[in-house]
Amino acid sequence: xxxxxxxxxxxxxxxxxxxxxxxxxxxxxxxxxxxxxxxxxxxxxxxxxxxxxxxxxxxxxxxxxxxxxxxxxxxxxxxxxxxxxxxxxxxxxxxxxxxxxxxxxxxxxxxxxxxxxxxxxxxxxxxxxxxxxxxxxxxxxxxxxxxxxxxxxxxxxxxxxxxxxxxxxxxxxxxxxxxxxxxxxxxxxxxxxxxxxxxxxxxxxxxxxxxxxxxxxxxxxxxxxxxxxxxxxxxxxxxxxxxxxxxxxxxxxxxxxxxxxxxxxxxxxxxxxxxxxxxxxxxxxxxxxxxxxxxxxxxxxxxxxxxxxxxxxxxxxxxxxxxxxxxxxxxxxxxxxxxxxxxxxxxxxxxxxxxxxxxxxxxxxxxxxxxxxxxxxxxxxxxxxxxxxxxxxxxxxxxxxxxxxxxxxxxxxxxxxxxxxxxxxxxxxxxxxxxxxxxxxxxxxxxxxxxxxxxxxxxxxxxxxxxxxxxxxxxxxxx
Amino acid sequence: xxxxxxxxxxxxxxxxxxxxxxxxxxxxxxxxxxxxxxxxxxxxxxxxxxxxxxxxxxxxxxxxxxxxxxxxxxxxxxxxxxxxxxxxxxxxx
Numbered sequence: 001x002x003x004x005x006x007x008x009x010x011x012x013x014x015x016x017x018x019x020x021x022x023x024x025x026x027x028x029x030x031x032x033x034x035x036x037x038x039x040x041x042x043x044x045x046x047x048x049x050x051x052x053x054x055x056x057x058x059x060x061x062x063x064x065x066x067x068x069x070x071x072x073x074x075x076x077x078x079x080x081x082x083x084x085x086x087x088x089x090x091x092x093x094x095x096x097x098x099x100x101x102x103x104x105x106x107x108x109x110x111x112x113x114x115x116x117x118x119x120x121x122x123x124x125x126x127x128x129x130x131x132x133x134x135x136x137x138x139x140x141x142x143x144x145x146x147x148x149x150x151x152x153x154x155x156x157x158x159x160x161x162x163x164x165x166x167x168x169x170x171x172x173x174x175x176x177x178x179x180x181x182x183x184x185x186x187x188x189x190x191x192x193x194x195x196x197x198x199x200x201x202x203x204x205x206x207x208x209x210x211x212x213x214x215x216x217x218x219x220x221x222x223x224x225x226x227x228x229x230x231x232x233x234x235x236x237x238x239x240x241x242x243x244x245x246x247x248x249x250x251x252x253x254x255x256x257x258x259x260x261x262x263x264x265x266x267x268x269x270x271x272x273x274x275x276x277x278x279x280x281x282x283x284x285x286x287x288x289x290x291x292x293x294x295x296x297x298x299x300x301x302x303x304x305x306x307x308x309x310x311x312x313x314x315x316x317x318x319x320x321x322x323x324x325x326x327x328x329x330x331x332x333x334x335x336x337x338x339x340x341x342x343x344x345x346x347x348x349x350x351x352x353x354x355x356x357x358x359x360x361x362x363x364x365x366x367x368x369x370x371x372x373x374x375x376x377x378x379x380x381x382x383x384x385x386x387x388x389x390x391x392x393x394x395x396x397x398x399x400x401x402x403x404x405x406x407x408x409x410x411x412x413x414x415x416x417x418x419x420x421x422x423x424x425x426x427x428x429x430x431x432x433x434x435x436x437x438x439x440x441x442x443x444x445x446x447x448x449x450x451x452x453x454x455x456x457x458x459x460x461x462x463x464x465x466x467x468x469x470x471x472x473x474x475x476x477x478x479x
Numbered sequence: 480x481x482x483x484x485x486x487x488x489x490x491x492x493x494x495x496x497x498x499x500x501x502x503x504x505x506x507x508x509x510x511x512x513x514x515x516x517x518x519x520x521x522x523x524x525x526x527x528x529x530x531x532x533x534x535x536x537x538x539x540x541x542x543x544x545x546x547x548x549x550x551x552x553x554x555x556x557x558x559x560x561x562x563x564x565x566x567x568x569x570x571x572x
Contacts, residue, residue, distance in 0.1 A: 018496060021512075021515070021519075024504050024511060025500070025505070026505075031565045037515060037518065038518070041554055045528070062532075066532060067543070070531045070540055073548075074543075074545070074546075077551075078552045079551050079555045081552050082552040082555030086560040091564075094560075098510075098513050101556060104521075105517065105523060107546075108526075108549040109523050112526040115542035115546060118542065122538075239520070239523070240523045240526075244526070246526070248486060249525065249529075253490045254490070255522040256520060258494075258519065259519055261493075261495075261497025262501045263516070266513065367506050367508060370508075370509075371510045377567075380568050385505075
């Protein structure tokens with residue numbers, strides 16, 4: 001009886017989660033928000049242990065029946081792995097880290113649903129058809145999240161080729177697997193399967209959906225990973241919700257729904273930033289067939305490309321009142337964001353106004369570039385998003401582009417035939433002078449020529465991003 | 480049936496609250512948002528705890544313990560890394 005009242009603590013935990021997420025609407029309150037969420041989790045765990053101590057008739061848990069040895073083993077192992085990963089992970093590796101965590105969330109849901117159903121089946125307790133439906137949903141969503149996330153992790157970490165992997169009959173196989181899952185689930189739900197074979201069927205459904213998770217992500221190219229991670233983030237939430245339906249637990253359902261909503265919003269933002277529909281990202285195989293065609297276009301010769309030396313660029317920078325730096329992922333890979341901040345400081349000392357313009361897909365996941373720059377101690381007031389900074393380019397003296405390519409390509413705004421036409425870009429071309437720091441004229445992820453490089457106001461500084469930025473800093477000091 | 484409807488109500492309302500709150504989060508904080516919500520999706524930890532005593536069969540116990548370990552990685556790792564990131568966002572002195 002008493003255990004029922006403990007649900008009040010679950011409500012309290014849910015409120016802490018909502019307030020915690022709300023804290024993230026402002027940088028000032030974000031740290032406290034994260035702490036509130038963590039407290040919510042602690043409350044949830046304590047409430048659950050109390051429930052188990054007191055016993056819960058509805059869940060069939062007898063008073064004091066806590067498997068302490070299993071619990072301590074699970075928490076110690078999981079806690080250690082989590083803490084070590086959290087402390088050691090590099091900020092550039094954040095996307096694969098989040099992908100991995102999404103996967104664990106999905107995996108945990110699968111395990112809970114299996115454990116719940118297998119225990120009931122083995123002890124001869126019948127499972128109602130609604131209960132069975134929630135178990136199956138939990139298995140399906142959790143499995144797809146688990147293996148899909150592991151593939152995404154492998155691609156981002158470089159274990160698996162970042163290129164889309166498609167084989168003949170890929171889509172047909174996916175369809176066949178989906179039909180197999182539907183057929184198997186229907187058999188179970190309609191009660192056709194005899195109890196002795198039930199466990200086998202549930203494991204079968206799990207194995208097939210695990211395979212589907214792999215096949216759904218392998219055809220997606222590296223450039224589309226921000227969308228995939230956001231979507232898997234959403235799935236990991238939905239998997240938790242599904243588990244909540246299995247256990248009839250409000251807190252799991254509510255928390256999972258919050259995460260699901262968050263992932264969906266981020267997915268939509270990433271799709272919009274690349275001007276692609278979700279269906280196109282998931283099934284388009286962008287970069288597979290298209291890549292061959294556009295790759296050819298990328299090889300088009302550039303004419304009228306002007307070059308500048310770091311000395312010349314420094315002279316122009318010295319007289320600039322306003323400078324905008326556009327960082328791309330390449331900058332972060334070279335760990336050159338620290339040099340970029342140093343350059344910004346040097347310019348500010350000389351009286352220039354310096355801002356950083358961040359395209360939504362500048363990094364490998366939503367908001368990634370902001371974190372990478374924050375790591376280099378760039379004050380966050382200097383980071384501007386696309387809509388805010390775009391009107392500023394017209395009145396800006398110098399733009400420095402380091403490691404970005406497609407997101408500044410004016411073809412997206414001007415050439416109707418371009419594969420990236422309609423994608424929102426940073427209007428760097430409107431500035432008085434544009435310096436592009438680049439090793440060569442190789443194309444970006446979209447594999448197409450960048451019209452900006454031929455503009456009259458654009459000059460290329462060839463070389464390694466970090467070295468060139470360092471040279472610029474040194475030249476400025478000497479002036 | 481009433482029970483199920485109540486659970487579904489909570490689910491739908493929570494999605495709406497999620498949309499309302501999360502739409503107001505600035506892009507600068509989207510990565511911490513992802514890692515933070517990731518930790519929250521580790522709420523499956525509650526399910527894992529409850530799953531462990533369900534059963535005398537050891538297989539089910541073991542599945543529960545593995546689930547618990549996975550969910551704990553999510554919770555501890557997610558909150559800690561979010562904290563680490565948020566500490567980097569500093570104002571100009």
